[in-house]
Amino acid sequence: MSSRFKQFAAGQKIPASEITPEPVYRARREIIAGLSAAAAMAVLPAACADPGDKDAGAVAVSMPGARTDGAAHHAAELDYKAATAAHRPHGFYTDEALTPYSDATRYNNFYEFGTDKTDPARYAKNLSTEPWSVVVDGEAEKTGTFNLEDILRPHTLEERIYRLRCVEAWSMVIPWIGFPLGAMLERFSPTSRARYVRFETLQRPSEMRGQRSKFGTIDWPYVEGLTMAEAMHPLTLIATGMYGKHLPNQNGAPLRLVVPWKYGFKSIKSIVRISFSEKMPRTTWNLLAPHEYGFYANVNPKVDHPRWSQANERRLPSSLFNPRRIATQMFNGYEAQVGALYKGLDLKKNF
Amino acid sequence: MTPAQRIAAKAAIWLVALLPLPLLTLSVLRGALEPDPGEAIVHQLGLCALWLLAASLACTPLRQLSGSVEWLRLRRLLGLFSFFYACLHLLAFALFIVGFNWQQLLTELSERAYIVAGLAAVICLLPLAITSTRSWQRRLGRRWKVLHRLVYVAALLVMVHMWWQVRSDYGEALFYSALLGGLLLVRALRKA
Numbered sequence: 169m170s171s172r173f174k175q176f177a178a179g180q181k182i183p184a185s186e187i188t189p190e191p192v193y194r195a196r197r198e199i200i201a202g203l204s205a206a207a208a209m210a211v212l213p214a215a216c217a218d219p220g221d222k223d224a225g226a227v228a229v230s231m232p233g234a235r236t237d238g239a240a241h242h243a244a245e246l247d248y249k250a251a252t253a254a255h256r257p258h259g260f261y262t263d264e265a266l267t268p269y270s271d272a273t274r275y276n277n278f279y280e281f282g283t284d285k286t287d288p289a290r291y292a293k294n295l296s297t298e299p300w301s302v303v304v305d306g307e308a309e310k311t312g313t314f315n316l317e318d319i320l321r322p323h324t325l326e327e328r329i330y331r332l333r334c335v336e337a338w339s340m341v342i343p344w345i346g347f348p349l350g351a352m353l354e355r356f357s358p359t360s361r362a363r364y365v366r367f368e369t370l371q372r373p374s375e376m377r378g379q380r381s382k383f384g385t386i387d388w389p390y391v392e393g394l395t396m397a398e399a400m401h402p403l404t405l406i407a408t409g410m411y412g413k414h415l416p417n418q419n420g421a422p423l424r425l426v427v428p429w430k431y432g433f434k435s436i437k438s439i440v441r442i443s444f445s446e447k448m449p450r451t452t453w454n455l456l457a458p459h460e461y462g463f464y465a466n467v468n469p470k471v472d473h474p475r476w477s478q479a480n481e482r483r484l485p486s487s488l489f490n491p492r493r494i495a496t497q498m499f500n501g502y503e504a505q506v507g508a509l510y511k512g513l514d515l516k517k518n519f
Numbered sequence: 520m521t522p523a524q525r526i527a528a529k530a531a532i533w534l535v536a537l538l539p540l541p542l543l544t545l546s547v548l549r550g551a552l553e554p555d556p557g558e559a560i561v562h563q564l565g566l567c568a569l570w571l572l573a574a575s576l577a578c579t580p581l582r583q584l585s586g587s588v589e590w591l592r593l594r595r596l597l598g599l600f601s602f603f604y605a606c607l608h609l610l611a612f613a614l615f616i617v618g619f620n621w622q623q624l625l626t627e628l629s630e631r632a633y634i635v636a637g638l639a640a641v642i643c644l645l646p647l648a649i650t651s652t653r654s655w656q657r658r659l660g661r662r663w664k665v666l667h668r669l670v671y672v673a674a675l676l677v678m679v680h681m682w683w684q685v686r687s688d689y690g691e692a693l694f695y696s697a698l699l700g701g702l703l704l705v706r707a708l709r710k711a
Contacts, residue, residue, distance in 0.1 A: 486557060
């Protein structure tokens with residue numbers, strides 16, 4: 169942990185000289201943009217790979233320096249192959265076809281901008297994400313308000329290709345860029361009383377028209393939560409980008425959660441507050457319809473939503489004559505990685 | 520209304536009622552409905568059926584307000600178009616969402632109550648479409664009017680179909696319920 173972070177954490181004033189000058193943090197952010205080349209390469213081998221070659225494909229690596237010249241490309245490809253083999257058992261990546269960027273960015277549930285799937289892409293442009301800060305409070309030794317750059321600074325960005333399963337029975341495959349949530353939470357030194365982590369999305373009705381809806385029943389701000397064990401799991405990601413680019417606003421810029429074995433609504437977007445607590449947080453959908461949305465919300469084909477089946481899903485993009493209906497996997501296919509977290513828990517009751 | 524005017528009014532209904540089909544086709548070809556064109560088509564066809572149902576329900580109050588029976592001559596056409604779109608809505612659901620997988624269709628029908636409500640609404644409209652001809656009207660006599668009150672049941676089922684899909688924002692369901700409910704209420708108030 170950087171000493172500056174400790175200072176921050178201790179609530180000390182930061183001398184002006186210590187504050188990251190804009191060009192510097194901009195350059196840092198550009199590192200993410202540099203990843204796009206790497207991501208493009210990552211996707212290519214997967215697309216033209218011999219189907220028998222299971223190790224070819226995209227994988228989680230951060231390669232800010234990578235460029236598309238031949239030699240570098242070849243080396244990168246080899247890197248990916250090596251890294252793939254190492255990452256597969258962790259569930260960090262899948263070689264299923266990626267959902268096209270255009271679909272992942274214009275078919276969203278982000279009710280802060282409206283309930284229609286196309287609303288976020290249409291209206292999230294107005295959201296200003298700079299400057300951005302996150303309040304950390306509750307059962308931790310280091311609490312306070314941290315600006316985004318200081319939160320991101322110590323972390324190495326990596327790419328993770330995850331399945332995303334929405335509670336509405338559709339799914340996508342998305343290459344995220346981010347870092348494990350656990351690594352970030354550790355920096356705040358949660359105390360032994362911290363049993364849950366609560367997250368809050370920005371509430372800014374002036375830029376979020378969904379929060380101004382007169383007929384909405386959501387009590388803003390949007391709140392989500394995880395148990396500490398879930399939060400510290402290596403699959404749980406804080407994403408700042410996707411498809412080698414910054415997160416578009418509609419996908420939860422500048423900072424969002426990605427919990428691939430849970431329904432999409434658990435992966436809270438545009439986070440402004442992280443609180444450690446002893447008690448299970450009251451989460452938005454659970455408060456709204458407790459019989460429909462549980463706190464855990466683990467993807468589970470055997471536990472149906474009261475209004476529809478969760479046994480299968482439609483993998484987007486679907487075309488007119490091919491609905492691309494596939495069977496939903498237990499824990500969204502991450503059972504080997506996370507099953508142990510729920511040993512002895514009745515998943516029908518704790519849905 | 521002269522016969523020429525009547526023909527013009529009917530031609531206008533045909534034109535407006537059929538317009539959504541080329542528009543939807545165009546949207547599909549332009550890729551404007553990606554990544555889930557099936558879902559979007561199903562939704563749009565349902566809205567077409569709903570608006571036409573409302574239009575057909577508006578004919579009786581309009582006659583009462585204007586005192587002109589001409590409105591009733593347009594009612595059958597509007598009602599039939601509503602049934603037409605309700606059938607397309609159902610067909611598109613079976614084709615694009617369920618993919619004509621009968622097992623899946625049964626699952627959807629048994630688990631998604633709102634689909635059952637929608638299906639029931641279409642079933643209510645079926646005998647009305649069949650008996651919409653003048654010969655059936657004559658054959659049924661006074662019972663025709665009683666039978667055609669099923670459209671009120673259909674309208675109520677459509678509202679249930681919408682409310683059961685609400686997740687957190689009930690603006691859309693409220694708007695269409697006000698539309699259909701208002702048209703039913705006008706009748707109730709007249710009777711009272």
